[in-house]
Amino acid sequence: MAIWMPDLSSGDGPKYLRIVEAMAEDIAMGRLPAGTRLPPHRELAYQLGISPNTTSRAYAEAIKRALLRGEVGRGTFVRSADNDPARADPETLRRTDTGPIDLSRNLPIPGFSERHIRRVMSEIATGPGLRSLLDYQTDKDLVHHRAAGQMWLANCGLDVSVDRVVPVVGGQHGILCVLMALLQPGDLLLAEALTYTPVLAMAARLGLQTGAVVMDAEGVVPESFEAWCHAANPRAFYLTPTLQSPTTVTLSAARRATIAEIANRHDVILIEDDVFGPLKRDKPVPLAQMAPETTIHVTSLSKTVAPGLRVGFLSAPRKLVPALHQSVNLSVWMTPPMTLEVASRLIEDGTVAVLSDQQRVTAHRRQQLVQHILGTDTVPRVPEGFHVWVPLPAGWRADVFSAECARLSVRISEGRIFAMNAAEAPEAIRICVSHEPDEDRLVRGLEIIAGVLQQKPSGSSMAI
Known part of the structure; x- marks a missing residue:
């Protein structure tokens, strides 16, 4: 049986990355089905006439991207995408x-929100403000919705002024806006060793480097974060301190304080994903409350109201708010006013x-x-x-x-x-x-x- 041979005749860049890109394309096109055993990296290197170090590096990168899985003593196989949220059907x-x-x-568990959303949509449809919600909105028009976001953030344990609130189209869009606004290609983005997979896909699309911060049974290890700061000058650190997925760990107040102090000292932006925060009673104080000039707090209504109500809010240092607004404008022009209005009314009347x-x-x-x-x-x-x-x-x-x-x-x-x-x-x-x-x-x-x-x-x- 012929071994898999990547086509390296086109493209540029390091050969090991060209091998990975060829592999990804062949997997996507079905030429490399899940479960296919790839040749040993030395054999592939011999067939391609390149260094075994190059093919070894390519396989390591493909494993990191979850294209392959290695089994000691058995070989290297194409992974199934069935359970990969970044590529799932x-x-x-x-x-x-x-x-x-x-x-x-x-x-979220379904069935709770439909009648409330139906009620609010009916009120909007018969009320006087529908026409303006169907038109383009300016920052001035957003003040009302920002105030609702301020109320929701307060419910999440964060006390911020309304001018620091940026409405977004859900938490994932908020994270993307942060990365687009504040990081440049080649910048280093840190994340927990086990993390929200789409963030890695975003980083790859934006040309960012990524680094894994070590975790233990109590969550992310501050000493590992400190070591990265000394060794590699990271620009930002993305983490989920409350009900972390997949591990369920909630970071203690002491570790949060240490991480906030390290970020302040090394001028690293903390991207605090708090989408699960409203589900936990008596959670520790958010990082954004401990380090307000260093942390961007990301939250949404997807886990408490309905995933289809794509509304989220960022809380950010004032100096970063203009860049975040520009990022929202670049990606979607404006957070849809209709969905923002539905979310705002649900927040204001206590339904959320x-x-x-x-x-x-x-x-x-x-x-x-x-x-x-x-x-x-x-x-x-x-x-x-x-x-x-x-x-x-x-x-x-x-x-x-x-x-x-x-x-x-x-x-x-x-x-x-x-x-x-x-x-x-x-x-x-x-x-x-x-x-x-x-x-x-x-x-x-x-x-x-x-x-x-x-x-x-x-x-x-x-x-x-």
Whole structure:
């Protein structure tokens, strides 16, 4: 059987990156199906007439980008994209009561917000201000919506003035606007070693370098952040201090204070993703409250109201606000006034706070189901939030475990898809309790996972 040979005749740049780009294209076009075993890097180097160091570096970069997975003693294989949120089929985002049980999506529990949104849309449709909401808006027009954002940020534990609030089209758009506004190609962006995968895709598109900050059982390790600051002059550090995905860890007040102090001292922008913050009671003070001149705080209504209501808010130091507004203008011209108006009314009349409480209560009940079915020895006790992090028993590989669950019609996420360095990813899985509307389906899915956890992995899946 012929070995895979990348076409390096076109393009420019380092050869190892041209190999990776050729690999990515062949995977996308179906010429390299998931599970395909690639030739050893030395054999590929011989066939291409290049240095083995070049092909070794290419394979390492492809593993980092989650294109490949390496199995010690077995070889290097094309990864499946089934569980990769950056490349997944959008159809799998749809909620149904048939087909595979989907425990891979970190979306809010459905069913609470529809009647409230219907009410507000009716009020807008029959009220006097509809015409202006259908026209272009200026910064002056946004003052009302910024004030609603200020109220929502206060609900998230952050006290800011209205002139520091920037409305965006959801949290992901907010993060992209921050990166576009404040970082240049070649700048170094740090993130937690296990992180929100789309951020890495954004960084790659913007030509940013990335670095992984070490994590332990209590979250991101401040000493690792400090070491990066001394060694490489990072421009920004993206992190999720509350109910971190995938690990569920909430960073302590002490670690937050240390990270804020390090960022202030080294002039590093902290990008604090707080989309899960409203789901946690009694959370520590936000980083943006500790380091207001260094931190950009990102929040949205996607986890508490509805994912389709694409509204979020940034809180930023005043000196950075103009650049963020320009970034919003460049990407979408303006945050859609209609959706902003719906969100603003829900915030102002207290509905969003009620919806947050409903999400918290229901999530807590579902987390108790996880504890009951999987056992407290298997799952760390986290009573809040939409997801759990499950380190796998010895011998299981996360991709093999995920494939076995998929065979039994249950979708989960393997830990490797969140890893900045996939080769160093723990053998663990993330289970989301909120995507399935029907709790009976959630229970069946958890029971299937519990059954797989009781199995002994086959010899092909044993860690080598």
